[in-house]
Amino acid sequence: MMAECVEEEETSVYVTGCEAAARAVIIAKPSVVAAYPITPQTEIVEKLSLFIGEGRHDCQFIAVESEHSALSACIGAASCGARTFTATSSHGLLYMAEMLYWAAIARLPIVMANANRALASGWNIWADHIDSLSQRDAGWIQFYTSTVQEVYDTILIAFRVAENEGVMLPVMVNLDGFLLTHINQPLRLVDETLYQEEFLDEINVPHALNLDSPHTLGTLISPSDNYRVQHDRKLGMERAKDVIKEAERDFLRLFGREYHPVMEYRSDDAEVLLLGMGTLAKEAEDAVDMMRFRGIKAGLLRLRQIRPFPDDEIIDAISRSPAEKLVIIDRDYSPGSGGILSQEVKTRLYDAGIVKEIVNVIAGVGGQDVSAEDMMEMVELERGEHWWGI
Amino acid sequence: MKVKMAISYPTVGASGRTGDWRVFRPVINQKLCIHCYNCYVFCPEGTISPELGVDYEYCKGCGICANECPSKAIRMVKEE
Numbered sequence A: 001m002m003a004e005c006v007e008e009e010e011t012s013v014y015v016t017g018c019e020a021a022a023r024a025v026i027i028a029k030p031s032v033v034a035a036y037p038i039t040p041q042t043e044i045v046e047k048l049s050l051f052i053g054e055g056r057h058d059c060q061f062i063a064v065e066s067e068h069s070a071l072s073a074c075i076g077a078a079s080c081g082a083r084t085f086t087a088t089s090s091h092g093l094l095y096m097a098e099m100l101y102w103a104a105i106a107r108l109p110i111v112m113a114n115a116n117r118a119l120a121s122g123w124n125i126w127a128d129h130i131d132s133l134s135q136r137d138a139g140w141i142q143f144y145t146s147t148v149q150e151v152y153d154t155i156l157i158a159f160r161v162a163e164n165e166g167v168m169l170p171v172m173v174n175l176d177g178f179l180l181t182h183i184n185q186p187l188r189l190v191d192e193t194l195y196q197e198e199f200l201d202e203i204n205v206p207h208a209l210n211l212d213s214p215h216t217l218g219t220l221i222s223p224s225d226n227y228r229v230q231h232d233r234k235l236g237m238e239r240a241k242d243v244i245k246e247a248e249r250d251f252l253r254l255f256g257r258e259y260h261p262v263m264e265y266r267s268d269d270a271e272v273l274l275l276g277m278g279t280l281a282k283e284a285e286d287a288v289d290m291m292r293f294r295g296i297k298a299g300l301l302r303l304r305q306i307r308p309f310p311d312d313e314i315i316d317a318i319s320r321s322p323a324e325k326l327v328i329i330d331r332d333y334s335p336g337s338g339g340i341l342s343q344e345v346k347t348r349l350y351d352a353g354i355v356k357e358i359v360n361v362i363a364g365v366g367g368q369d370v371s372a373e374d375m376m377e378m379v380e381l382e383r384g385e386h387w388w389g390i
Numbered sequence B: 001m002k003v004k005m006a007i008s009y010p011t012v013g014a015s016g017r018t019g020d021w022r023v024f025r026p027v028i029n030q031k032l033c034i035h036c037y038n039c040y041v042f043c044p045e046g047t048i049s050p051e052l053g054v055d056y057e058y059c060k061g062c063g064i065c066a067n068e069c070p071s072k073a074i075r076m077v078k079e080e
């Protein structure tokens, strides 16, 4: 008897972080994608352009002349109530800076992927978190991812968070340049119909331009009102904390993959805790395993979001663990001040009245290679700031 | 839930009687008009009605409508 050949729909592929990002965007069905190429993000918009060109999804793809224009085009489209997406990196993100604030204060639910990359002078296209962290006060929700799968899943989650009526804020999904953008990893695809029917509602921007009730957005606003607008953006950001957790819960229920604002790894009985974001903090899982093998009770907290900062989750995880020492790895640096993640964590510890020995390691900036073995050495360092390799 | 942000809704005469500023008044020649609605869309004051009449209380005489009219149906006539 001849075996029948049934063509099965592919549920799993082997792709780069860039392609994973583009695939997720197509499933969310935006109406407008506006983008300008920049290494190491270019493949995201190349793939989107390809998918849209192949007719996988009907969408306006606007090839603009700069990143400032890319975000401006998304702002225009989102102001009309459209679902929009753009992607950038490094200097491109900084070129958008003015419009980053505009998008957030105008409460437009734009989703953007940012390939984390260092800033010049001295051209360096490798991973560094300073590009996005320098824009942390713009009012964007910021996620940091650690695997190709997480890039894909987080973009799928991002649209729902951005478009929640109580949030209405733009979301930036960060992926480490090259370490995620250009690395192939297995990717499990979601059921698109399930996503579209059960996870993501139709977009509804209540203040969108509308012919039935004509109005102008972003007009002159006096000192007697401006603070109210800024305060309302803060409320949106605060609501986002629960909205993100709810979206992550639903994502787990529908698609079986689990995410939390703080990803804890063997931290409950840890005597020393590593803390970081992105791929470095994924690599740290290996460091924790190797240390445990050698009898050192190490644990790890990986932050998936810096805005809104997961205050409760981080304090809860730190207080549950008996660790007296926290090793905070910053793939960024604020000259004249210190590692940004470390400052963020210290603020929350102070507010919660918790005193720990804090080791701040500046490592991985400008794509510096940092291995699990290196992280095992980091836990031996003493309180204060250390630059890895110096 | 409505977010708070800078939104302004148009109201008649929010900037006062801008008709007072006018030096030249637009006059539409209905015989030449092809009903393209360019003037209606381009008028920055919203003073041209859907019936293509001009509200001279608020028309400030900028001449944009005359400039945009493809059939030269709008003439700018000096006020007395």
Ligand code: SF4
Binding pocket: B026, B042, B043, B044, B045, B046, B047, B048, B054, B058, B059, B060, B061, B062, B063, B064, B065, B066
């Ligand atoms: S002159 Fe200016 S204000 Fe008056 S109707 Fe024409 S476009 Fe409008």
Ligand code: SF4
Binding pocket: B028, B032, B033, B034, B035, B036, B037, B038, B039, B040, B052, B065, B068, B069, B070, B071, B072, B073, B074
């Ligand atoms: S622009 Fe000229 S032709 Fe067009 S509707 Fe106005 S008056 Fe008529």
